[in-house]
Amino acid sequence: MSSLSVSETAGIAQASADARVSIRVEDVSVTYRTSLEKKPTMKTTLLRLGRRERIVREIEALKHVNLEVRQGEVLGILGANGAGKSTLVRTMAGILPPTIGRVEVRGRVSTLLALGVGFNRELSGRENVTLGGLAAGLSRAQLRDKYDEIVEFAELEEFMDMPMNTYSSGMYGRLAFSVAVNMDPDILLIDEALSVGDAKFRKKSFKKMQELCAQDRTVVLVSHALGSIEELCDRAVWMHKGELQMEGEPDDVVHAYTKFLDVGEDALTMEDL
Numbered sequence: 524m525s526s527l528s529v530s531e532t533a534g535i536a537q538a539s540a541d542a543r544v545s546i547r548v549e550d551v552s553v554t555y556r557t558s559l560e561k562k563p564t565m566k567t568t569l570l571r572l573g574r575r576e577r578i579v580r581e582i583e584a585l586k587h588v589n590l591e592v593r594q595g596e597v598l599g600i601l602g603a604n605g606a607g608k609s610t611l612v613r614t615m616a617g618i619l620p621p622t623i624g625r626v627e628v629r630g631r632v633s634t635l636l637a638l639g640v641g642f643n644r645e646l647s648g649r650e651n652v653t654l655g656g657l658a659a660g661l662s663r664a665q666l667r668d669k670y671d672e673i674v675e676f677a678e679l680e681e682f683m684d685m686p687m688n689t690y691s692s693g694m695y696g697r698l699a700f701s702v703a704v705n706m707d708p709d710i711l712l713i714d715e716a717l718s719v720g721d722a723k724f725r726k727k728s729f730k731k732m733q734e735l736c737a738q739d740r741t742v743v744l745v746s747h748a749l750g751s752i753e754e755l756c757d758r759a760v761w762m763h764k765g766e767l768q769m770e771g772e773p774d775d776v777v778h779a780y781t782k783f784l785d786v787g788e789d790a791l792t793m794e795d796l
């Protein structure tokens with residue numbers, strides 16, 4: 524399920540010394556703390572205390588990650604399920620504060636994340652696009668122009684006045700993608716959000732991504748679609764168990780990663796975008 528948020532982070536921008544760095548991740552660690560069960564009973568709590576067991580489980584999702592994304596660069600992030608990719612992108616989006624370390628972001632960010640703050644499903648598509656646009660700092664006039672572009676790209680004209688809880692997941696994803704890419708952000712963060720539509724829409728969104736990546740825009744793209752990473756990105760990082768395992772040319776990183784997974788070239792042809 525895709526969702527969307529757009530935020531203004533220009534305030535943090537001054538902190539960055541190097542004008543050409545869009546995102547700086549400095550020694551970032553994220554530890555999630557979760558309780559082992561939903562409702563521990565008095566008995567289990569006492570038993571645990573007796574055994575000196577910890578009731579809270581800590582998951583180190585990111586471990587001392589250092590990374591810079593330069594202005595205009597298209598960075599691909601790949602890695603196995605649970606490697607920490609979404610966590611890293613969520614810290615870049617400012618949705619998740621790092622447990623240790625700091626993240627600096629320079630520019631207006633638009634995100635399309637697998638999990639996070641999304642559309643209000645009770646509201647219509649039109650209302651959600653309006654709210655998203657205003658939250659992104661567009662004026663009413665700018666929004667009127669953008670609105671048509673967004674709806675046209677999503678091809679959802681007939682559905683814009685229906686509440687979004689009547690949308691199929693593909694329709695929801697199309698509108699989220701269309702809003703995110705049409706906001707003219709300086710920085711676009713995309714996590715696994717390109718595979719929502721049907722084949723025709725995927726082709727169209729891939730083309731749109733190619734256009735965006737060719738402009739002077741910073742893009743961070745998390746994807747299991749390794750062919751897309753090779754095709755769209757200038758640089759790739761491979762995350763493994765919360766750490767950066769490798770960083771380099773997309774082809775080299777994808778090659779090393781598929782070799783590590785032992786999946787062979789099939790993984791490249793079976794994927795979709």
Ligand SMILES: Nc1ncnc2c1ncn2[C@@H]1O[C@H](COP(=O)(O)OP(=O)(O)OP(=O)(O)O)[C@@H](O)[C@H]1O
Pocket residue numbers: 555556557582583584602603604605606607608609610611
């Ligand atoms: N909200 C959360 N609470 C507790 N643990 C979490 C939470 N979100 C993620 N984790 C844990 O953090 C680790 C990294 O998760 P993350 O979602 O960043 O992985 P990912 O690389 O995006 O994986 P995927 O390819 O499946 O999307 C995993 O071990 C996961 O269990």
Ligand SMILES: [Mg+2]
Pocket residue numbers: 608609610637714715
């Ligand atoms: Mg993820």
